[in-house]
Amino acid sequence: MAPTNFSARFRSRLLRAAGLSAIVAPTLLAACADKVTVFGPGEDDDATSTSSGGASGPTSSSSGGDGGHGGSPTTVVTVTNTTGVTTGGGAPPTQVLCWEIDGPCPSLQAAPNALGPCGPDFNYWIDSWIDGPFSGPNGACCYEVEAYAGCGVGRPYLEHDAPVVASLVASPDWPGALGEAPSELSENLRAALAEAWAHDAAHEHASVASFARVALELMALGAPPELIAAAHRAARDEVEHARLCYALASRFRGEAVGPGPLPLGDSVPLTTSLAAMAAATVAEGCIGETLAVAVARAQLEAATDPEVRAALATIVEDESRHAELAWSTVAWAIRTGGDEVRRAVEEAFAHAEHRRLEVVTTAAPALSAYGRLSAEAAEAVQRQTLAEVILPCASSLLREQPRRARIAPAARA
Ligand SMILES: [Fe+2]
Numbered sequence: 001m002a003p004t005n006f007s008a009r010f011r012s013r014l015l016r017a018a019g020l021s022a023i024v025a026p027t028l029l030a031a032c033a034d035k036v037t038v039f040g041p042g043e044d045d046d047a048t049s050t051s052s053g054g055a056s057g058p059t060s061s062s063s064g065g066d067g068g069h070g071g072s073p074t075t076v077v078t079v080t081n082t083t084g085v086t087t088g089g090g091a092p093p094t095q096v097l098c099w100e101i102d103g104p105c106p107s108l109q110a111a112p113n114a115l116g117p118c119g120p121d122f123n124y125w126i127d128s129w130i131d132g133p134f135s136g137p138n139g140a141c142c143y144e145v146e147a148y149a150g151c152g153v154g155r156p157y158l159e160h161d162a163p164v165v166a167s168l169v170a171s172p173d174w175p176g177a178l179g180e181a182p183s184e185l186s187e188n189l190r191a192a193l194a195e196a197w198a199h200d201a202a203h204e205h206a207s208v209a210s211f212a213r214v215a216l217e218l219m220a221l222g223a224p225p226e227l228i229a230a231a232h233r234a235a236r237d238e239v240e241h242a243r244l245c246y247a248l249a250s251r252f253r254g255e256a257v258g259p260g261p262l263p264l265g266d267s268v269p270l271t272t273s274l275a276a277m278a279a280a281t282v283a284e285g286c287i288g289e290t291l292a293v294a295v296a297r298a299q300l301e302a303a304t305d306p307e308v309r310a311a312l313a314t315i316v317e318d319e320s321r322h323a324e325l326a327w328s329t330v331a332w333a334i335r336t337g338g339d340e341v342r343r344a345v346e347e348a349f350a351h352a353e354h355r356r357l358e359v360v361t362t363a364a365p366a367l368s369a370y371g372r373l374s375a376e377a378a379e380a381v382q383r384q385t386l387a388e389v390i391l392p393c394a395s396s397l398l399r400e401q402p403r404r405a406r407i408a409p410a411a412r413a
């Protein structure tokens with residue numbers, strides 16, 4: 001699959017924000033599952049070729065169709081040892097996860113679509129389904145799976161690697177005046193939309209706390225003012241994203257809803273090691289928020305409902321700046337902390353290909369007009385963004401010496 005113009009533009013934007021050149025070195029590879037992207041010497045940032053096929057050991061292949069720069073055919077791709085980014089990282093841990101659901105347990109074949117890709121509490125990314133279903137406590141449906149920790153939307157607020165979100169309560173404060181629910185949709189589909197947007201709203205709401213914590217951590221680590229200012233602005237953006245999503249949830253539900261108290265406990269733990277902060281920023285920002293931009297953009301492209309489109313247009317633009325902030329933050333951390341930080345960042349990117357956002361998807365095509373993607377579309381856009389944006393940028397970040405971070409002027413407002 002040829003890289004999209006969006007991927008190329010987004011990649012350039014992130015590289016600029018990180019103070020990196022848009023030109024990457026020869027034989028620099030970014031492998032993502034069965035896809036490999038190669039950047040040749042002297043090519044500009046749009047000049048990429050992609051190929052399908054195994055990424056282990058030297059191979060070469062070619063594919064037809066448009067690809068590469070200026071619509072020329074996709075060129076031969078040669079795969080040598082990956083440099084810059086270490087992919088893989090071994091098999092994920094095996095565990096048993098259980099869901100309490102109405103009705104019979106989905107078969108092992110049906111479970112990924114019916115229950116995945118996140119665990120029952122949205123705190124795992126399920127890589128593969130091994131066995132099940134088994135009967136669990138209270139009649140729960142249990143499956144043996146291989147799963148990684150972490151499955152959030154945008155920048156999660158994590159405690160002990162699990163996302164913290166507020167519960168949904170009746171509240172007129174967040175959504176404002178209720179819009180009219182679409183009469184052409186059945187009650188069931190409106191309920192599904194309400195649930196999906198309420199889920200997104202809760203994670204947007206938690207992102208406010210996440211950026212508040214990021215701002216404190218940056219200060220504790222002596223970060224430059226543009227990063228601290230951008231983190232505060234991002235927190236304000238997330239308040240607006242939460243408000244927009246709660247407004248959509250309320251509209252489809254026919255009742256004003258918002259967040260209850262965010263269960264933060266008595267203290268907020270901070271990461272004050274530069275290497276650990278950089279690694280967390282890779283996972284939550286460079287990967288998580290970069291994926292969030294691509295998913296939101298795909299939702300926007302599919303949506304036709306004016307209110308949904310307006311909300312997603314705001315989210316796409318703001319999340320693009322949040323992704324820039326993450327890449328600039330990691331670049332600053334590498335410049336400041338040297339090899340120790342670089343190693344931590346490399347290790348964090350090693351798990352990139354296994355990370356996905358938890359996206360509430362739908363099997364009802366009618367709901368794409370209201371911003372909900374199918375599971376296949378959500379997976380495709382994330383895989384493409386990993387291969388065409390995240391891993392190439394990670395390679396540059398790890399190979400170059402980043403210059404001073406360049407935050408978009410708007411982020412200084
Ligand atoms: Fe957001």
Ligand SMILES: [Fe+2]
Nearest residue numbers: 154155319322
């Ligand atoms: Fe964000």
